[in-house]
Amino acid sequence: MNFASDNWAGATPEVMAALGRANDGAAPAYGNDALTRRVTAMFSEVFETDVELWFTATGTASNSLGLAGLSRPGGLVLCSSEAHIHVDEWGATEFQSGGMKLVPMPQVAGRVSAATLAETLGRFPEGNRFGVPVALSLTNATECGTVYAPEQVRELAGMARERGLSVHMDGARFANAVAATRASPAELTWRAGVDFLSFGGTKNGCWAAEAIVVFSPGKLRDLAARRQRAGHTFSKSRFVAAQFEAYLTDGNWLRWAGHANAMAERLRAGLRGAKAARLGWESEANEVFAVLSTEAIARVRAAGGTLYEWPAEALGEALGEGEELVRLVTSWATKADEVERFLGMV
Amino acid sequence: MNFASDNWAGATPEVMAALGRANDGAAPAYGNDALTRRVTAMFSEVFETDVELWFTATGTASNSLGLAGLSRPGGLVLCSSEAHIHVDEWGATEFQSGGMKLVPMPQVAGRVSAATLAETLGRFPEGNRFGVPVALSLTNATECGTVYAPEQVRELAGMARERGLSVHMDGARFANAVAATRASPAELTWRAGVDFLSFGGTKNGCWAAEAIVVFSPGKLRDLAARRQRAGHTFSKSRFVAAQFEAYLTDGNWLRWAGHANAMAERLRAGLRGAKAARLGWESEANEVFAVLSTEAIARVRAAGGTLYEWPAEALGEALGEGEELVRLVTSWATKADEVERFLGMV
């Protein structure tokens, strides 16, 4: 009953096998190997356009290095108030960009609305005292388990681009968003106006496979040098490439994400019908937010289950006595009987 | 005949096996897993003292994050003019530290002498206009294939500490230094006055296994937060831990480095006796610098061999007509017959 996080799972057998295959013989370092080139081509195929591909060690690195490529003194990055870049990365973007500010926007279940974005852009007109908006950053799937559909991305990205902003997508759980929306990767990104994507494989069956995928060539200034000095240029680049090779082969990534989403839906279905528990809000990807009794939480933990409490403010209403908001995350490795045991307990 | 770099080799079978074993089941993320704890204990045993252990993605990250933990406005880091931190890292330390300067010192075959260090420290007395020396950074094995023996480290570190500097060791090839000097890891580091070590496994049989090993607890300010915002906190931390587990088990790391050193010595021995080639300088670890004819280089490359030209200034004397300085690097994967074929060709 591991619902703590999708990064508690290991790597899939396919990823392990690909690592084993990639281990044969010598290969040029720093991304100049044949496998890295092959994987770049796979990305271009998956996204139906030629992309630039930059491996990094973590999603935090992808987000902050990418956004730093847009940095200006007084630059502002607009994001949701729940955005990982704002809440979890210890000022990574502020640091890498030499002092840009993040502007957190109100969100509902992780999603920023067009009205909110319009209101926010309106606060920073040409010549304002506060700063210059340079980027809109959207997370898909969001930190609250919901997703943006292609038309929602298109609307927000369009508003941002009209004002001259670049558009970033934090895709730590991009596979889950693709699987949940059944949109194509292209529809969810560059066709909807996204300039670059932090593409995460780690939470969905890899060990450490993260990349910046750039759809608008040359948009991010000096990315090669910036990545190098940040210590994110792996020498044995093929070990990342191998993971992504397995990931993208035969639609594995969407199958794994689809499984995680399905397990989450099973949790949601069970909670919708439960008496002693309820959903915090509806979500579509592999994160489920639920209101449980403290007794139920204790039972789950006593049985070896794992989950995290979540700040109650996210709920938008007061918790009852003896209630807690919790986050449940499923992964490629979640088993149906874990879900059933959990539902039985709450 | 791969002599291009030790980071062109893959991972050892032992490392792959350990990764496979570590892949079983769920484990807490961000270093809170049992394997990471076990590996930390292995490090403390190998170094015969309790150490702090911080995984990072690359040696550049270890060097720059560690040194940044000592940062001050106007701070200076003294290093060799050939130091990786000065020559190859695109200002990583300058950036992470918020603008410290590196002070390159003259070196001979990669090593800085006590006289040179004394002269350099003398240029920055208390109250000087230039800045405040905060750290001495030594590379062992050096970028030129030579090593510092424990008594040499002790002398240099002692001079630095007397002036209040902290002492860093860049150990991208630390295993090769230990194997070459036959000193203990402790003798080469904290017993000789080293405060923290960039410990590299990647070049010696791992995929991506790098760590900052801190011997002087608390010396590097806010390292956890600094690593987090630099995007170097792996979520699936056990994939690094697994590599190091295999690395440190049964002295594997020293066996692999010893093999690489032996292959390099075989190259050196062959070159010492050669007519149409010669050693650039004597070295002890797994890098060999040789003067070859351009024809010989062409022959090796035509046969599929790899090696890199090296800036001739390092030689300290003029090259003859039709000669080039080259660097040859051996690894755990270098085979004796590769060496013999190479020697036969030059």
Added chain:
Amino acid sequence: MNFASDNWAGATPEVMAALGRANDGAAPAYGNDALTRRVTAMFSEVFETDVELWFTATGTASNSLGLAGLSRPGGLVLCSSEAHIHVDEWGATEFQSGGMKLVPMPQVAGRVSAATLAETLGRFPEGNRFGVPVALSLTNATECGTVYAPEQVRELAGMARERGLSVHMDGARFANAVAATRASPAELTWRAGVDFLSFGGTKNGCWAAEAIVVFSPGKLRDLAARRQRAGHTFSKSRFVAAQFEAYLTDGNWLRWAGHANAMAERLRAGLRGAKAARLGWESEANEVFAVLSTEAIARVRAAGGTLYEWPAEALGEALGEGEELVRLVTSWATKADEVERFLGMV
């Protein structure tokens, strides 16, 4: 009828005379002159405690260099949502501190309440994901013309210190706060728990006279070096010292601020009784916020008067048709008949 800003006024005759006196002969540079020492002693006397004194070129420099002296990766500075450091300084603190974040807190007429501070501190408990609060920054007089009384500073500073935060006061209009509260400079600062103060003379009769006044010695790391590399160490330091000498002599600074405050009160009194205009909110220092008709604004401007529109959100209620919120600032140079003419027009 200049109500645009107190920094539109020139320097007082006393300041000009002091500059003339200071211009005699040679004097050591970089603050090692006798006048700078004498002025430091005057500050210690005014604040009834030994202070460290660091001249800078602007209030932005004082704020950002001071706060940077507390910087940590992941560090947070709590301030009002109207704070100059957050709204007007283009990321100065974020930049100088190497990426700290500002946490804007809701305010009423520029003041943060104890309840708001408590709520904010509660969002960042030990071990939270977001960051580590390192400083509380209060502006006095506030950006909205109101002031904190000593007991209010003491309450807020006490709460901050209990959690380990340092306390900064942005005193761009500190003289106006002292004059308005009739508290002593000491009561408003270190006796109430303030660690360091950005002390501004520029808006109150100087040309360019700003300083960081440190009450807690050693609290701000490496301030001398930090100021030097920021280009804020004036060589002819005595030209700042001379301005402050005139400023602090015979209570000039409080007399000039008192005059500005009195002119503002005359404006407020007139507006309280007006039919076609009203106060936006009550204030105590030299900034007055008023709701005027667009016709009245046009009349004032046609007559050569100056004032600035202010974002209507600050008002907390909707403006009527044809109304605007404006900011009126008085200074040492404002004349009573300017006020009367203005009141006559609106």
Added chain:
Amino acid sequence: MNFASDNWAGATPEVMAALGRANDGAAPAYGNDALTRRVTAMFSEVFETDVELWFTATGTASNSLGLAGLSRPGGLVLCSSEAHIHVDEWGATEFQSGGMKLVPMPQVAGRVSAATLAETLGRFPEGNRFGVPVALSLTNATECGTVYAPEQVRELAGMARERGLSVHMDGARFANAVAATRASPAELTWRAGVDFLSFGGTKNGCWAAEAIVVFSPGKLRDLAARRQRAGHTFSKSRFVAAQFEAYLTDGNWLRWAGHANAMAERLRAGLRGAKAARLGWESEANEVFAVLSTEAIARVRAAGGTLYEWPAEALGEALGEGEELVRLVTSWATKADEVERFLGMV
């Protein structure tokens, strides 16, 4: 007998008078006043081309903010090993630029030769491991009292521009260089290939009057925002403008610098003929480097004279027993009889 520094002198009577005139009435802040506009036009006239003009508080600010406008990850700034930006500014350029490196070049009496620049550029070919040269920074007059003639600037700047570098001139003593070379300001700068100039008035009769003069519009990215967040945007901008108005009126600046240069030449002439003292090297501007006996230095100091010892390495030969290298600086305020008294003593 003040030969300590030209920044020990006060402001000229003309500068004081201009400050007094500028003090009349209210004026828009932040450089939007009529006087600042008028002074910008004076600069354009003096330099015979339309320039952008940015006031700052110090030369360190001008240098580092200007160079930061060219910053790139891995960027390199080539300068003399005696350059103020390298030796005296505590990493200002490294900090403001987010981690660029300075590459110190060997110099003779402060001047870098074309051969040295060629050799240095050769060390950083396209694709090198070390970094990307982005700017050449020349100081004129140099830190050693010598000057570059227009043709020397043109040769060096031409080589730099051919490689794509921008060209900066540190003109803390630009007036002395113009006076010494009798070249026009245009010939010494943009006509010779200089893109931007740190123009200093402080050392030559102002209180604090420094500016970045940009000849290549738009070359320095985001300079307005960068200056603002560095705290170098004076609100009462006219106090700088007034100083520069007096400075540039009727050729005052060149008259003052010419006087300083003449006093220095008188020192040099006396030292050339002296028995117990000698010139360290020939110079042309207002800095004189001399070898004196320690007794002579003591005599001067005993008589209230001021001067600074200088690192002996600058001399290029060993000092004799009981000798010291000293720097003597003259200014607009130096009197002929000070020079004569000094010469009489040594």
